[in-house]
Amino acid sequence: MDTYALPDARSEATVAAHDDGTWPVTEDVAALRTAIANLFFYGRPGAGDRKWVLIDAGIPGSAAWIESAARARFGRRSRPSCVVLTHGHFDHVGALHTLADHWDVPIYAHPLELPYLDGREAYPPPDPTVGGGAMARMSPLYPRGPYDFSRRLRPLPADGSVPGMPGWRWILSSGHSPGHVALFRDADRTLLAGDAFVTTKQESMTAVLQWRPEVNGPPAYFTQDWAAARRSVEALAALEPDAVGTGHGPPLHGEAMRAALRMLARDFDLLALPEDGRYVRSPAVFDEQGVVSVPPPVLDPVTLFAGLGLVALAGLAIGTALNRRS
Numbered sequence: 001m002d003t004y005a006l007p008d009a010r011s012e013a014t015v016a017a018h019d020d021g022t023w024p025v026t027e028d029v030a031a032l033r034t035a036i037a038n039l040f041f042y043g044r045p046g047a048g049d050r051k052w053v054l055i056d057a058g059i060p061g062s063a064a065w066i067e068s069a070a071r072a073r074f075g076r077r078s079r080p081s082c083v084v085l086t087h088g089h090f091d092h093v094g095a096l097h098t099l100a101d102h103w104d105v106p107i108y109a110h111p112l113e114l115p116y117l118d119g120r121e122a123y124p125p126p127d128p129t130v131g132g133g134a135m136a137r138m139s140p141l142y143p144r145g146p147y148d149f150s151r152r153l154r155p156l157p158a159d160g161s162v163p164g165m166p167g168w169r170w171i172l173s174s175g176h177s178p179g180h181v182a183l184f185r186d187a188d189r190t191l192l193a194g195d196a197f198v199t200t201k202q203e204s205m206t207a208v209l210q211w212r213p214e215v216n217g218p219p220a221y222f223t224q225d226w227a228a229a230r231r232s233v234e235a236l237a238a239l240e241p242d243a244v245g246t247g248h249g250p251p252l253h254g255e256a257m258r259a260a261l262r263m264l265a266r267d268f269d270l271l272a273l274p275e276d277g278r279y280v281r282s283p284a285v286f287d288e289q290g291v292v293s294v295p296p297p298v299l300d301p302v303t304l305f306a307g308l309g310l311v312a313l314a315g316l317a318i319g320t321a322l323n324r325r326s
């Protein structure tokens with residue numbers, strides 16, 4: 001059984017994983033960690049077929065892992081009633097094709113997110129210069145679509161309700177992605193925040209591997225409208241959640257988490273906004289049809305030097321080959 005220390009000695013010290021490998025958010029919400037990203041099961045243990053909901057769908061290659069955790073939690077041959085996406089980044093839809101085929105389920109997302117999920121558009125390029133960690137540096141290698149789930153894709157209900165999750169509402173929290181949503185249940189103030197803010201430092205490989213708990217802004221390399229991202233954090237902090245599950249990092253609870261979240265909202269520019277970067281200078285602009293405009297890339301010294309190094313190596317190789325021939 002794994003444990004992790006909460007970020008503040010005043011909080012409940014440690015929380016342990018369930019035997020099925022998931023981590024409790026509340027009695028009826030559990031997080032499953034797929035290497036670098038979390039997904040969530042909504043529904044009581046043993047709920048049975050079509051009596052639960054999957055929120056997000058893990059990294060590529062994690063389908064068998066997710067299905068086995070779902071079987072352990074909800075019972076053999078128990079399929080969800082639907083899948084709800086907080087957004088469509090690769091680490092949140094990685095297993096979705098396989099799972100949706102196996103389970104034959106509808107997939108819900110916000111209308112502003114649909115163009116990247118129905119085959120129309122790829123997300124604009126990430127910015128590897130922000131955040132300063134290895135996860136950020138590698139971000140140009142991450143897939144960014146377009147994904148095509150159009151056969152099963154549906155817009156979230158306009159009345160704010162969440163299919164299969166009575167008592168919950170979705171909250172548009174764009175900035176990290178155009179149609180990003182968080183899910184909130186007022187009765188016990190449970191918040192599934194997606195990547196609007198996260199509970200580890202996602203740009204840093206060591207923090208990600210250790211699942212080190214800390215309240216942070218959205219993963220910077222994929223965030224493409226920072227003013228919107230700030231407003232989203234302010235709105236979610238104002239909900240004063242009691243339990244929080246995010247796309248990256250462990251679930252957190254109680255006043256220590258709330259205080260950290262309030263501080264993030266208050267000092268967002270200091271704590272989360274990168275000093276400079278492609279989307280810091282000006283945001284990407286989106287509408288319901290997809291990408292409207294993308295700002296030009298910023299000069300990236302690391303890529304530049306790596307590129308120059310490659311050119312020099314290629315020159316050397318060609319020179320050697322020519323010498324051999326002559």
Ligand SMILES: [Zn+2]
Pocket residue numbers: 087089176195219222
């Ligand atoms: Zn994301």
Ligand SMILES: [Zn+2]
Pocket residue numbers: 037089091092195219247248
């Ligand atoms: Zn993510």
